[in-house]
Amino acid sequence: MRIRVDGDIVEDPLADQGDSLLAVLRRGGRTAPKAACGQGECGACTVLLGDRAVMSCVVLAAGVDAEVTTAAGLGADDLREAFADHVAFQCGFCTPGQIVRAEAVLREGVHRTREEIVRAMAGNVCRCTGYVQIVDAIVATMEKRRAEEPECDRR
């Protein structure tokens, strides 16, 4: 099979057609998404499939029909910098998934309350930070992007 990942092509023989997207990504050397729980409960493997954030450990690779974006190909420098400035990571293992998920949330809209951000991130486990600084970083990025929106788009 061939899938587009971060602008490149990843090819895989898919000897087991039931393999997850995560398995294919990691075999292909794309190590930003992490294997942590293996059952779609922690979000460390989150990638964008098209514009949707999905848990790649429970998505069938064989069914992938859109471009895959991992944290490494995401861009989102403002969000990454906000994570740095708010110390929104410690061990960093869940961070690529947090950032991909947060970017998907922000792309859906930058007019959200802090509580909505808190809820939107509930699928991504972080064992280190206690989440407060992660939410701080996302909210700060959201506010910055909102301020940068053209006047007519503001609500």
Next chain:
Amino acid sequence: MRPKVVGTRVRPLDWDAKTAGTARYAADARPEGTLVGRILRSPYPHARIVRLDVDRASRVPGVRAVVTHRDLAPGVVYEHSGEPYSDRPPLAVDRVAYVGQEVAAVAADTAEAAERALRLIDVRYRRLRPVLSTAAALAARATRVRRREGGDNVALAVSGVWGSAELARSRSTVTVGGSFDYPRVTHACMEPNTTLAWWHDDRLELWTSTQASHFVVHELARVLGLRLDQVVCRDVAVGGGFGSKSKVSEHEAIAGLLSMRSGRPVLVELTRAEEISATKPRHAFRTTMRAHADDTGRIRWFEAEVDVDNGAFNHYGPSVMRAGIKQIGSLYRPDAVSWSGRLIDTNLTPGGQFRGYGAPQTALAIECLVDELAERTGIDPIEFRIRNANEPGSVAPAGARIGSARLVECLESVRELIGWDEHRRDRHPSRGLGVAVGVHASGSYAYPGGNVSAAGIDVTSAGEVVVRFGGSDAGTGQRTILGQIAAEVLDVPIGRVQVIMNDWDEAPPDMGAWSSRGTHMGGHAVKRAAEAMAERLRALGAEKLGTEDVRLCGGRVEAAGAAVDIGELVALAPESADGRLRIDTDYLEERMEPYWTGIPNPNISPSYTFAAHAVQVEVDEDTGEIRILDYVAAHDIGRAIHPGMVEGQIIGGVVQGLGAVLGENLIYEGGRVVNASYLHYPLPRSTTAPSIRAVLIEGPEEAGPYDAKSVGEMSIVPPAPAVLNAVYDAVGIRFHSLPLTPDVVLRALAEKRGAPRRRHHLFRRPGRWQIELFRRLYPLGMHAILHRFGTSFARRRPPRPVRRVVTPASVPELTAALAGEPPGEVAVVGAGTDLTTQRAQGLANPHTLVSVTAVTALRRLHARAGGVEIGAAVTLTELARWARDRIPMLADAVETIASAQIRDVATVGGNLAQAKRCWFFRNGFDCYKRGGATCPCYAVTGDHRFHHAAVDAHRCQAVTPSDLATVFAALDATVRVGDRHVPIGGLYRGPGELRIGPGEFIESVSLPEPGPERRGVFEKLRLWDGDFAVVSLALDVGLDAEGRWHRPRIVYGALAPVPWRPAATERALDGRRPTETELTTLIEREFERRAHPLSGTAWKLDAAAGLLRRAARRLNGDTPEGGDDDA
């Protein structure tokens, strides 16, 4: 001079790699030819190994090495705590002592070959009677867990008195006491333990996830028979430690051995199930304590007996127990502390090091009892603690020589910030405030060498500064603060500093990051090395600039009117080599006294940190849920090197501590961990405690580098007692154990109310007799027989690859694809989220997958006259979006399912068809449903409090997990299966089991048009945000202008094997506007008549009644109390 870099919020040095996902963790470095390593573990808690033959396994194609204890030196054990406690062999020799103990290991070209080989290792066990609790261990004639001299199951017993018990007794006038249980909890590091080992050129090179390469190097050299310089760890990113990786995690040596036998690099990555069930959790403590005070509110005496569940091997149990006891003698200023401790052997997973190291366990008892003392003496809990706070310059009973101490300031800070006085004045029902404090060391001299560190600094000719440090940063930010200290001393921009850690080829050895020593020991070591480098650079600069009056500034040596970049000085130093000027220095901490040399009350740490935490909770008396409304944590940290990182350590520790209060707990069945998955182990989420404020109380500390004291472990000590005290303040019940799951809270509330026991009149219900008989026979031997013998006939589904994925585009094509395929060989999938999981769990191994996602007809949401038809391939997100303004109850229900990422792909059909979530069934127990009729239902006698039925269960006690099924039932949905239109109530024949024949599949769900007056409410009790329902309720009624209910539909999920309607209650409510009392009376009457709970599911009926009251309040437009709206 004010520091420039120290004390500021610089970006973490590794921020770019970690946020882009390019940081290299152990599993990411894969040299060519890396093999997959897998470990065979004991399935029994206690057994003799009578045969261990790896011959067939070795002959599996692709297998490069199979190792057992025979590949190691006879009698070799890990050093761990040191003699006489060393007891654990790297691979079991003739006996296994817990489920999960390593027996053999395989390295192969592929995971499939490795797993096949594991299955072919021939091990015969003779089972021995296991000891599965400390109580059983201490019982007369208990089996011996280990052969040891004392003959009993006590690995170590200690006792003593600090201070004068006589004096303490004579001054005490008020006494409180109790036994407090802190359970086994797991670290749940996001990165599972991982080691890549590569034996080449007579050396073992390791990329391993560790907090302390020191212990990896020493233990591997010991058990593999190598010299210390033959083992080297490389610098990798480490995905969390929390103590678990502060010593060896017992897979590193196996990876090393496999590599030595195969001559190839070998990667051993533990699965999440192994990580949770086979690595060392926090030691469970029972602390029985009496606390005494005088009338003025001065604490006079603590008397404590501590029983520690050691598990199957000693590891660091002796020192964890001692550290826990030391906490009792370090906090406050009692006249005396009388203590004893027993380290008790059991056939459970051995306990290990976990953040806080014994202190959270004993602090639970101290801080709950101190709260009681405050109440008994009529003093405000914060004021009481202020009166007893440790004072600067004092000596604690256990020997701690306290330097700076700002516990009073911490208490005053949390009092103000949480609004303590205002909240206690203006009380809100069901809400309460609690406070707790703690003390922790900054490093400890508990092991030889614990008082030394070392560091190296290089300056390159390019002017870069390279800090070389032998410890490891598992996520605490040590790498950055060491860089800050070097930048500060050398006055270089932080951007010119890099820090290499862990790799002893590069850096001088350090013992690593444990016992809160990272900042103190590492900070001093780097500071000293940097100071030596600064001196050398100034000397070189003076020579170059021709004046003695020079200073370091901005990466240059400056003098009046002249300056030289430090990089240019490198070449001037004769000792420079390869464009680098290198300096290595040692650091010896002289303020510490050793723990083991007989000094009676040693001062084991150079400084002590304090903290006060205050929390406001709300207890939902309908469901037993505890919500954390607000949390303030003030820490006496000396001065922060990096305030943002200190705050992160505080908040992270608080949330980890809250996890142990709100739900975390390893649950065992027959010695085996039941909840070894993130689905069943309730970790805190972003919604658990969104409001936490960390407060840094700063001031001088003479011992610390730049006044810094420790923080990482301190923060996990107070949360549990703070919450318990707050819960008492809210509902007047003093809990003495963790976790406070809803069942525990609701049961206690019912007991407090004096609620009568429900009578289910089984003698009048012949339909339940058979099940009742089974349930009674189970503990009388039926369970044991089925478990022991029945499971040998269990059906197994060996893993195999899926050969084919078919993606039909239309319903006829889909039907054709399924035609003639035997069940089990083919699976219909939506997104496949549950199928992927079931394959990993050994529950499914289909040959062919038929995907419905491309069938356009099934992806439609189709509004028609009289209702709507929802295609089976519609995603949950699409359904919620459609339903939001039309059927809010349905949207609400969908949004409680799993996570947004899952809802975006998971389909309606997949949700309805998913298999039960019973933790025995899912997590590998050969149960009745997994293994077949000869197997037991483990839930009958096992822990069945959450995901099992209280109504109508048969031999399987599980429930249907689909929330959609519950809400669809309330909406009178019908399901289209082929030509059939099945009412949703008829879709299920059992828990998560569909009444669907071979070749059939769910096509769509039809909902009738709801009447304009219909109002619906969905309520769900769950253990964590995203979890399946423990109990859920969909209530849909016709509501008239007077608030009367017409044709109410009440559907409970997760209460019975299938969605369940209390029909009599529905009838009785028709046309009424019920009061809460009426609702409760009616539903309780129906529960009495129709429920048949297990001992542990009876509480779910209380929760179910509570959900009904809550739903009724929401329906009547009362302000919603909590639920997801508060998240």
